[in-house]
Amino acid sequence: MKAIHFGAGNIGRGFIGLILRQNGYELTFADISDKLIEALQQDGEYDVIIADHTGQKIHVDGVMAIHNIKEAEKLKSLVAEADLITTAVGPTIVPLIAKTILAGIQLKLTQENSRPLNIIACENAVGATAILKSALYDLLTDAEKVKADQVIGFPNSAVDRIVPAQHNENLLDVKVEPFYEWVVDETQLKGELPRLSGVHYVSDLTPLIERKLFTVNTGHAATAYLGLAKGFTTVEQAMSNPAIEQAVRAVLNETSQYITGHYGFDVNEHQDYVDTIIERFKNPYISDDLARVGRSPLRKISKNDRFISPALKLLAMDIEPVNLAQAIAAVLQFTSDQDPESLELHAYLITHGVRATLIKYSGLEENSKLIDLVVTAAN
Numbered sequence: 001m002k003a004i005h006f007g008a009g010n011i012g013r014g015f016i017g018l019i020l021r022q023n024g025y026e027l028t029f030a031d032i033s034d035k036l037i038e039a040l041q042q043d044g045e046y047d048v049i050i051a052d053h054t055g056q057k058i059h060v061d062g063v064m065a066i067h068n069i070k071e072a073e074k075l076k077s078l079v080a081e082a083d084l085i086t087t088a089v090g091p092t093i094v095p096l097i098a099k100t101i102l103a104g105i106q107l108k109l110t111q112e113n114s115r116p117l118n119i120i121a122c123e124n125a126v127g128a129t130a131i132l133k134s135a136l137y138d139l140l141t142d143a144e145k146v147k148a149d150q151v152i153g154f155p156n157s158a159v160d161r162i163v164p165a166q167h168n169e170n171l172l173d174v175k176v177e178p179f180y181e182w183v184v185d186e187t188q189l190k191g192e193l194p195r196l197s198g199v200h201y202v203s204d205l206t207p208l209i210e211r212k213l214f215t216v217n218t219g220h221a222a223t224a225y226l227g228l229a230k231g232f233t234t235v236e237q238a239m240s241n242p243a244i245e246q247a248v249r250a251v252l253n254e255t256s257q258y259i260t261g262h263y264g265f266d267v268n269e270h271q272d273y274v275d276t277i278i279e280r281f282k283n284p285y286i287s288d289d290l291a292r293v294g295r296s297p298l299r300k301i302s303k304n305d306r307f308i309s310p311a312l313k314l315l316a317m318d319i320e321p322v323n324l325a326q327a328i329a330a331v332l333q334f335t336s337d338q339d340p341e342s343l344e345l346h347a348y349l350i351t352h353g354v355r356a357t358l359i360k361y362s363g364l365e366e367n368s369k370l371i372d373l374v375v376t377a378a379n
Helices: 010-022 034-043 072-081 094-110 128-137 142-151 206-229 235-239 242-263 267-282 308-316 322-332 340-362 369-378
Strands: 002-006 026-031 045-050 057-061 064-067 084-087 117-121 157-160 174-176 181-185 200-202
Touching (some): 002 010, 002 072, 010 026, 010 057, 010 084, 010 157, 010 174, 010 181, 026 034, 026 072, 034 045, 064 072, 072 094, 084 094, 094 117, 094 128, 094 142, 117 128, 128 142, 157 206, 181 206, 206 235, 206 267, 206 308, 235 242, 242 308, 308 369, 322 340, 322 369, 340 369
Parallel strands (some): 002 026, 002 084, 026 064, 045 174, 084 117, 181 200
Antiparallel strands (some): 045 057, 157 181
């Protein structure tokens, strides 16, 4: 079985690529980073280091690599021959992958009796594979779409593994936390793709995606912004402070009300999940810089992301998300010279105020109750 993984970064190597190789896939990493591709082409191997007291190293070998742009013709052939394509490139880059794989997909669609292909976007976003499919289908002819419907599966996916900032001697080695979760919507798979060990398959992915997004991502980001507001610099420092832990738990108590109320998750089991997430944040071996966790605030306060989305869902349930509002207010105060988004957000906030900022960047209505709550929290 042949797989191509787009995104040779830390998540690609330390999570998705690791699982694919452990399942025996012939794996090719695709990326636009000259440094990473050259290193992978030269070495073809690396170590995944488990970030705990054991420091266990898992050796990954036999991997190949290709440059998306410089080796486009070779990539075309690889895509046409692939059984599985995965991505870990970031939600904003996912639609661009459609153009990258287009020629290979079109070649595959001309082949008689070609094997099924499954494409899975492994991103921190709801429906990332569907976004990739939509972008790809915009580039296909009607006839190609009909053929694609027959031979290409586009299962959505939920992924979860914290990868801290790296300071490894070997460029390709990557440190990851022990915990991981990769869930795939089995209803969208095509063909007899063997079940991957280490992957959980479900028929309804949405509850698990939102559980993860509104617990792990919301909690991690809340830790960053609330911690920075109190002068802390790392996740470990922030979560060692009882007041910050209590504030983060208060945020997750609100998201939990939505998750258990809307999807029917067992309240006690979900609380165990929340407790597990909090302990992950406290893991000193994966402590990260709060400014790094908080980067890209414009995406994080967008309407469908980790703060605004659960807050609006709670308001629809007649629950006031006062703690989420506190976290959103902290996002608005975040600035970093290393993060252009934060500088843009802060400049707009200073000139136009909280209400106009949330209308512009979060897509909220002028009379939104959520804006009122954030204004109150910010004062």
